[in-house]
Amino acid sequence: LRTGDPEVVYAAGKTPQQTVALLRALREQPGDRPALATRLSDETLAAVAAALPDARVDTVARCAALGDRPAPGGSVTVLSAGTSDEPVAAETAFVAAEYGCAVRRIRDVGVAGLHRLLAVLGDLHEADCLVVVAGMEGALPSVVGGLVGVPLIAVPTSVGYGSALGGLTAMLGMLNSCAPGITVCNIDNGFGAAVAAARIARRAPAAGAAEREVA
Amino acid sequence: LRTGDPEVVYAAGKTPQQTVALLRALREQPGDRPALATRLSDETLAAVAAALPDARVDTVARCAALGDRPAPGGSVTVLSAGTSDEPVAAETAFVAAEYGCAVRRIRDVGVAGLHRLLAVLGDLHEADCLVVVAGMEGALPSVVGGLVGVPLIAVPTSVGYGSALGGLTAMLGMLNSCAPGITVCNIDNGFGAAVAAARIARRAPAAGAAEREVA
Amino acid sequence: LRTGDPEVVYAAGKTPQQTVALLRALREQPGDRPALATRLSDETLAAVAAALPDARVDTVARCAALGDRPAPGGSVTVLSAGTSDEPVAAETAFVAAEYGCAVRRIRDVGVAGLHRLLAVLGDLHEADCLVVVAGMEGALPSVVGGLVGVPLIAVPTSVGYGSALGGLTAMLGMLNSCAPGITVCNIDNGFGAAVAAARIARRAPAAGAAEREVA
Amino acid sequence: LRTGDPEVVYAAGKTPQQTVALLRALREQPGDRPALATRLSDETLAAVAAALPDARVDTVARCAALGDRPAPGGSVTVLSAGTSDEPVAAETAFVAAEYGCAVRRIRDVGVAGLHRLLAVLGDLHEADCLVVVAGMEGALPSVVGGLVGVPLIAVPTSVGYGSALGGLTAMLGMLNSCAPGITVCNIDNGFGAAVAAARIARRAPAAGAAEREVA
Amino acid sequence: LRTGDPEVVYAAGKTPQQTVALLRALREQPGDRPALATRLSDETLAAVAAALPDARVDTVARCAALGDRPAPGGSVTVLSAGTSDEPVAAETAFVAAEYGCAVRRIRDVGVAGLHRLLAVLGDLHEADCLVVVAGMEGALPSVVGGLVGVPLIAVPTSVGYGSALGGLTAMLGMLNSCAPGITVCNIDNGFGAAVAAARIARRAPAAGAAEREVA
Amino acid sequence: LRTGDPEVVYAAGKTPQQTVALLRALREQPGDRPALATRLSDETLAAVAAALPDARVDTVARCAALGDRPAPGGSVTVLSAGTSDEPVAAETAFVAAEYGCAVRRIRDVGVAGLHRLLAVLGDLHEADCLVVVAGMEGALPSVVGGLVGVPLIAVPTSVGYGSALGGLTAMLGMLNSCAPGITVCNIDNGFGAAVAAARIARRAPAAGAAEREVA
Amino acid sequence: LRTGDPEVVYAAGKTPQQTVALLRALREQPGDRPALATRLSDETLAAVAAALPDARVDTVARCAALGDRPAPGGSVTVLSAGTSDEPVAAETAFVAAEYGCAVRRIRDVGVAGLHRLLAVLGDLHEADCLVVVAGMEGALPSVVGGLVGVPLIAVPTSVGYGSALGGLTAMLGMLNSCAPGITVCNIDNGFGAAVAAARIARRAPAAGAAEREVA
Amino acid sequence: LRTGDPEVVYAAGKTPQQTVALLRALREQPGDRPALATRLSDETLAAVAAALPDARVDTVARCAALGDRPAPGGSVTVLSAGTSDEPVAAETAFVAAEYGCAVRRIRDVGVAGLHRLLAVLGDLHEADCLVVVAGMEGALPSVVGGLVGVPLIAVPTSVGYGSALGGLTAMLGMLNSCAPGITVCNIDNGFGAAVAAARIARRAPAAGAAEREVA
Numbered sequence A, B, C, D, E, F, G, H: 001l002r003t004g005d006p007e008v009v010y011a012a013g014k015t016p017q018q019t020v021a022l023l024r025a026l027r028e029q030p031g032d033r034p035a036l037a038t039r040l041s042d043e044t045l046a047a048v049a050a051a052l053p054d055a056r057v058d059t060v061a062r063c064a065a066l067g068d069r070p071a072p073g074g075s076v077t078v079l080s081a082g083t084s085d086e087p088v089a090a091e092t093a094f095v096a097a098e099y100g101c102a103v104r105r106i107r108d109v110g111v112a113g114l115h116r117l118l119a120v121l122g123d124l125h126e127a128d129c130l131v132v133v134a135g136m137e138g139a140l141p142s143v144v145g146g147l148v149g150v151p152l153i154a155v156p157t158s159v160g161y162g163s164a165l166g167g168l169t170a171m172l173g174m175l176n177s178c179a180p181g182i183t184v185c186n187i188d189n190g191f192g193a194a195v196a197a198a199r200i201a202r203r204a205p206a207a208g209a210a211e212r213e214v215a
């Protein structure tokens, strides 16, 4: 919907051959849009790396991309609560970068260790959009949303067990945050959060978009 | 969190006297921030109108506000699906305006009447942020999100009966939209959607924020 | 319940040997009714193809059939939203054909790509019954139901993750459609949708039932 | 969507004045389509009867209609399980008649009194479409669907208490019927069932549509 | 709690060695109570058969028993709806027999094939207790309960998919039966149903308990 | 289903006039079966007492009965956990008596006061059937079922708040009791428990049925 | 269970007369234990105050108590997140005081206003037990639990709307807190939290129990 | 949060190498805090035992610990209901010991065998904190909580099937216990219960902490 934004393949349930073929076909379409694939299995990650040597591949994010990224457009900061939330945060970061955002990562900022959060507060104020990734009770977006006025997208993860209900508990918590102005994506949906964040960030004036780095 | 943003009173469960007193106290605080109250009962709406003649009161939105609005900041368009979704859409529009946004309202754009939606497509592209309000199956954000690339916040409403589950069905539908980049608020949470939309819209370059009107 | 309608074997949880034997036995019953099996595993699909060379076997639909189809009876058009919904749509198409319907398939008509839907609108008006298959938020039946007055059966699929709840979100959305006159089947139940569609379509006057093709 | 079909007002949450005004306005539109309103309160039923003396009003169905019905189109038979299911069955019957169907009512055919069902079996085979209304465990459609091959729409009602879950138990039961070919509407949605039934019945050849009576 | 009733081992989650050892130990306790094990894996069924040659082993019921059964006590008839419900019905029958009941089995009496049920009605009246096993929508107990006044225990099974919710739909349906006097066990709990049925049946006067056979 | 058993009116949602008329009509039917009504409102209780002076009316149980009870048939003991469970226990007791059972009531036997339960253990062993009524966590049937081998029907009540979920928590607890042989009714369904208990108790040999008293 | 602990009346669903009579009776029992009642309606609060002038009555907590409190036993600090959580926090404070604890109240410490929490951190370390009361997403206990090692009981409240699910969202969040060592009570169960806190606090060495004040 | 308390690694989802490396790193940090890991797979248990010969490893609890335990602090007694609850009870016991508690284990105290519970009542009164572990209906904490006034933490387990809902039924039951003063942890969360119990027990005066033994 913006010139230069990638076409996306959802690789879950596709064979490595199908995903490679789809990425190749998208790249050969007229108009030169980049191609992006998410949810790649180990096998598909390897097949893409072997067959498409110029692809950008991230084994934690389980994503691959081909072709030139769109013009730079704003900055997105991705916070994650625990080490188990890494894959979702990495998917967000990878996709946001492919949509042209400068991406910063801040890891392991659990609610139960508030000092780490207070230490990065300055960085948070500078982002054009924040994506906050957390599982279990999903309280991190509430705490961040009480400290900064930057647009904030919360992504619940399926991390946890028992009454974590595969991420429903975190998702419900985020939807009921007492810090107003937080919006929420589906469980583990780093991809959707990144697309939303990119749409928000690219509307910001150019100032913040200097660097482009995936931390 | 931005100079000039209102302080907010959640009037549900408070007596008319309590709400009037809180609004008055907020207005008298140093720093001259405006004051906003949401979820007013009929009785409280009347009490505020009587006691605070300079208050802006909206009986559909069930909101009241006092004091100068913050500096203009971007444009927000609020779409609603059916007439029963009006109060939530009105709350969104009222609050976004109090946060300094130019607000446009588009009503009665149900999924089951697609032509009405296609007729306003041009308007949708011009907004800095869209808020789409729908109950029952909550399909409207998916349709809109497939047509425009503007940041889009979906608000499920409790409109419906039986397996509408008081808005849970609409909320789940929105969270699982096949149109990527949609983010979601709690059921009937027009207030939260407005705060999020205002944070997004005010980051946009000034162009779009010319007019300021609550339709 | 109509002369010539197939007897059905539900092959899930049965061994390849059991399914082959059941199909063979049904064919040998007096009265010459055809035999149909659904939910065949890869192994059972192969066993049926090997043991019963005159069987019609569809590896995407995971179905097999034996014996003459009943007299032609109306036309059914099956729409599916995404590539992951294919197996359910294929099951619907296969079964409807075995119940004597002329079947047309329309693929990949997601809500998020409305132009594809508008392009086939003429075809939709001509069917005696529509079956609309969609996962995730399941919004496609609402959009189609707002455009055509043909009997419409919605089939939710288990496609999606997190709060898609294994298809419950799509099913609830379809049951609460703001487009009236939609009825709904169980999640992934292409078989049941086909039987219902066949019962509806065969009551239509003969005009529409000229061709008989599984696209 | 068919010439002559009524425009519909959902009167729940509207004042008597609003509903009367809407019905009157619909009747005065060019094209002479009839007007239908559902979910009328006692007060609104009375207001409509007083203000619009030519309206057809049904106080059990809580419906009202104005203007000429569309051309006759097929027959619909409505079965209900218990006395508490009457209002939903009455809504179905009223609306189907306004959509041009010949309607037959069969009452009090509980699963727990099978003989009553067996006694009307002949009648059931003659309908162009059946609507089966039941609450509590919602088993009646399964039993009927095992006996006849007529298109069958099941409507769960909110009748019951405790783990009847406001109709969810009946709705889930109907969606999982072991009798194939049953499709399901939302809880208490007699209106939607009637629209679906009318669309099915009107496709049937004219034979069955001789009489037109609301039992 | 009655002299001669078996001690029971729940073999799920135990190794074959543990289950064999427990059965052996129970048999060697003073007092000569029989020993019963349920939920045996394939491996454990084989291990028990090899190590304890005088054990009664049932590979469909996944049960094993050792030692003399208690004194005969009443008759229990077990009805099952579909072929997938067989293992649960078999568990019920096996356990009831080990508690001293004369057990009769009636298979494949689905709601969708009422004639099969009407054919065995005479047999049903003669039992001291009925156990009715069904999955999917679980309607069979309602139908049976409307026809006979014998104590009736309903056992929901996890047979089904999608909104069958692993047996919850059947369980809820049974708990809300419109036929009064039905009581319900946990999903797939053939064991618990058998113990309850045995307690009921053994209180009946001796007449009915002539034969003792597991069909 | 047994000569002399009452016909039953479910008075919820019926006017006092309707209930009085139904009871009178049932009494005047040939065959002289007694008539029973449950779930009477305060107003209906008064109307029945006034209009039918020979009716047996219980204002706690909210039941009324007319005509001769059936021949005595076994004894039922009803235990209740707390004072808020009284109405459900009273409904059970009233209905069981009308079905011909000798009924004994034991009140206020909470799990949290085990000594009261141990004090009545002897009485429990003598009943032909136990009905155990409890809300909140519904643990009482597990404790009783571990102590006696008498047939035991558990009735969850809607007593409790928050995560008691209107009785679902108690119902689920009872269905998962670690004491085998417990069967369960719907929430607050004292009527259904009584019918089941009467069917069980009347099969017992005559010994236990000497007295007939509602405590 | 400790000499001097109160006997408790749960006044919900009891008449004012019943509650007054029960409190009076408890006070007159031998052994001089105090008497406590919770969940009093406005009417019952007034009736108790009038009839029992020496009663301690709290209209926010909706509690009343009579007789000497038990010997002092440790200190309990009750934190609440928002003004709507006051009644639950007040119930906790009232009951803990009646169980002999020195009680401190800290109000309005929302997650979205972290500075207020950091300001009272010193006080929190001094308590023998903390009770943290919060609704909506219920994140406050996670934040507090990450800062102090004092025993911490979390009480979810029913404050919120839509997907707050009457307190279930807060309750689930608290049960899945990433701060280990938090335990949870039922929704709105200030009484249960107070009893648990009192049992914990009274085991602490006497030091902390100097003052006794309900803030 | 107390000097000497362990740092904890959550080994689920980590490779054996990662867990070994993390434990080693924690041990080498300045300050000499012990290191604890929970949720070790078989492979990781073996890897830790091989690589870190001074580690304390428990293959039932699936835990490992390194370094000196903190100073002794109070006594914790862990009760478990059935043999399937052992792993959770063992995790509780292991972790509590590593937090410095004297731990006593009482096994197999099911609700359905009350005599075993009554036999250990004396022991229960002596503990500084009780942890009660139970699955299925989770009734054991209610029974224990009615007998003793010691602080009691209930841990639901995922033991059970069908409507046990993976432990939700037990968790809900415990949260609604009619015995006041019980607090609850997440399903299978032996770790969290142990941390909470250690915080409670260590506040008790030294008397009870004489022995230190993991039974």
Ligand SMILES: Nc1ncnc2c1ncn2[C@@H]1O[C@H](COP(=O)(O)O)[C@@H](O)[C@H]1O
Binding pocket: A008, A009, A010, A011, A038, A039, A189, A190, A191, A192, B178, B179, B180, C082, C083, C084
């Ligand atoms: N990780 C993801 N989660 C949700 N949706 C996705 C994801 N990745 C891609 N998509 C969507 O899936 C669509 C492509 O699906 P498909 O045609 O099946 O490959 C894209 O247009 C995206 O909107």
Ligand SMILES: Nc1ncnc2c1ncn2[C@@H]1O[C@H](COP(=O)(O)O)[C@@H](O)[C@H]1O
Binding pocket: C008, C009, C010, C011, C038, C039, C189, C191, C192, D178, D179, D180, E082, E083, E084
């Ligand atoms: N895919 C399917 N989904 C639901 N029901 C099915 C399906 N295929 C077959 N059935 C039903 O299963 C019955 C046969 O079951 P069985 O006797 O176990 O083979 C048929 O009569 C159908 O009604």
Ligand SMILES: Nc1ncnc2c1ncn2[C@@H]1O[C@H](COP(=O)(O)O)[C@@H](O)[C@H]1O
Binding pocket: D082, D083, D084, E178, E179, E180, F008, F009, F010, F011, F038, F039, F189, F191, F192
């Ligand atoms: N308290 C009750 N709970 C559930 N079902 C009841 C109850 N009382 C009566 N019934 C059932 O309701 C039927 C009568 O319903 P109705 O014809 O509406 O009066 C009876 O045959 C009973 O099976």
Ligand SMILES: Nc1ncnc2c1ncn2[C@@H]1O[C@H](COP(=O)(O)O)[C@@H](O)[C@H]1O
Binding pocket: A082, A083, A084, G178, G179, G180, H008, H009, H010, H011, H038, H039, H189, H191, H192
């Ligand atoms: N069994 C467990 N259940 C829940 N949380 C745990 C468990 N074991 C450790 N944790 C928590 O997980 C944190 C460490 O997570 P990680 O950094 O991923 O190893 C610790 O601080 C604990 O609070």
Ligand SMILES: [Mg+2]
Binding pocket: A081, A082, A134, A135, A136, A137, A138, A139, G178
């Ligand atoms: Mg987290």
Ligand SMILES: [Mg+2]
Binding pocket: B081, B082, B134, B135, B136, B137, B138, B139, C178
């Ligand atoms: Mg809508």
Ligand SMILES: [Mg+2]
Binding pocket: B178, C081, C082, C134, C135, C136, C137, C138, C139
């Ligand atoms: Mg879809």
Ligand SMILES: [Mg+2]
Binding pocket: D081, D082, D134, D135, D136, D137, D138, D139, D140, E178
């Ligand atoms: Mg019914």
Ligand SMILES: [Mg+2]
Binding pocket: D178, E081, E082, E134, E135, E136, E137, E138, E139
């Ligand atoms: Mg079945």
Ligand SMILES: [Mg+2]
Binding pocket: F081, F082, F134, F135, F136, F137, F138, F139, H178
């Ligand atoms: Mg109770």
Ligand SMILES: [Mg+2]
Binding pocket: A178, G081, G082, G134, G135, G136, G137, G138, G139
């Ligand atoms: Mg809160």
Ligand SMILES: [Mg+2]
Binding pocket: F178, H081, H082, H134, H135, H136, H137, H138, H139
């Ligand atoms: Mg247990």
